[in-house]
Amino acid sequence: MSKEIVVSGIRSTGYLHLGNYFGAMRNYVKMQDEYNCYFFVADYHSLTTHPEPEHLRENVYRVVAENIACGLDPDKVALYAQSDIPEIPELYLMLNMLAYKGELEKVPTFKDKVRTQPQNVNAGLLTYPVLMTADILIHKGIKVPVGKDQEQHVEMARNFAQRFNGRYGETFPEPYPFNYSNELVKVPSLDGTGKMSKSENVNATLYLADDDDTIRKKVMKAKTDAGPTEHDSEMPDYIQNIFQLLHLVSKHETVETYRSMYNNCTIRYGDMKKQLAEDMVNFIQPIRERATDLQQDHPQLQRIMKLGAEKARESASKTIAEARKKIGINYY
Ligand code: ADP
Numbered sequence: 001m002s003k004e005i006v007v008s009g010i011r012s013t014g015y016l017h018l019g020n021y022f023g024a025m026r027n028y029v030k031m032q033d034e035y036n037c038y039f040f041v042a043d044y045h046s047l048t049t050h051p052e053p054e055h056l057r058e059n060v061y062r063v064v065a066e067n068i069a070c071g072l073d074p075d076k077v078a079l080y081a082q083s084d085i086p087e088i089p090e091l092y093l094m095l096n097m098l099a100y101k102g103e104l105e106k107v108p109t110f111k112d113k114v115r116t117q118p119q120n121v122n123a124g125l126l127t128y129p130v131l132m133t134a135d136i137l138i139h140k141g142i143k144v145p146v147g148k149d150q151e152q153h154v155e156m157a158r159n160f161a162q163r164f165n166g167r168y169g170e171t172f173p174e175p176y177p178f179n180y181s182n183e184l185v186k187v188p189s190l191d192g193t194g195k196m197s198k199s200e201n202v203n204a205t206l207y208l209a210d211d212d213d214t215i216r217k218k219v220m221k222a223k224t225d226a227g228p229t230e231h232d233s234e235m236p237d238y239i240q241n242i243f244q245l246l247h248l249v250s251k252h253e254t255v256e257t258y259r260s261m262y263n264n265c266t267i268r269y270g271d272m273k274k275q276l277a278e279d280m281v282n283f284i285q286p287i288r289e290r291a292t293d294l295q296q297d298h299p300q301l302q303r304i305m306k307l308g309a310e311k312a313r314e315s316a317s318k319t320i321a322e323a324r325k326k327i328g329i330n331y332y
């Protein structure tokens, strides 16, 4: 039986962080042995903010290097740049004819951008979920490993797949967001507001490229308070966040020890943060070191991306030929 198809992408908008790792990359690495995987750098998606060409190129190389440093094996998966696959923008154009302005304007991530960057509400931003749909459908992807923030985008991809099938006949399977532990992950930022992210909340986000001292400093600054005064009291959000981070990188016993100290009011947040900082350093250090070495080796990264693009185009060209035929734009 052929393996189920997995597709996911990460935008080349900056340094990768713990949210990217636990929301997406950790799943990629586990999935590479079980599934037929297509993982890519969403460089077209990152053009919505008009990056400097030199920064964009470095960011693309970095995303590839950091993915490999986290354990992705370019011989097992197709690892490529989105812009190396011309079939993606072709499918995007076709899907745009089935996507309505009204529904795109209602997407929460679009509405956020309208609020936060009113001077740059471009058409690419509006049709962002359509391009993401093309990314997935071009390989007939079924499982899409992403963090919680992408759940609605994948739901839209499902709607567009159904719409295409309804109009032109059964072509695309319906994609679903995926995480090994059923629930999609949201890694919180260290200041208790929102999620870790590549470009916002820089001081409250732990990057895979952060050096040991930076990690320690950021963790020690995480928001806490004087501690609980009543046994088994409810945990404020920002304390829950610290426990969530501890849960990601520390031993089960460590988390349980601090949890019971919280419950009987003997917890010292300073100690808990020191423990978290050391466990984070141990987690991030080897990834950072591998990524730094690879990041310099452009010829190697280029070879990997070329190989990935070849694999991805093999699948993409079949899908686009089928879509053209279904639509009726195959003449010869
Ligand atoms: P960012 O939001 O940091 O710019 P991307 O948009 O490129 O990152 O996201 C790449 C992947 O990382 C997506 O699957 C996304 O859901 C996931 N991701 C990003 N931030 C987080 C987070 N804080 N927690 C969990 N997953 C996240």
Ligand code: TRP
Pocket: 007, 008, 009, 010, 011, 042, 045, 131, 132, 135, 136, 144, 145, 146, 150, 153
């Ligand atoms: N939109 C995703 C994000 O911002 C990145 C992405 C682009 C993606 N195309 C995709 C994720 C296809 C999964 C599948 O995080």
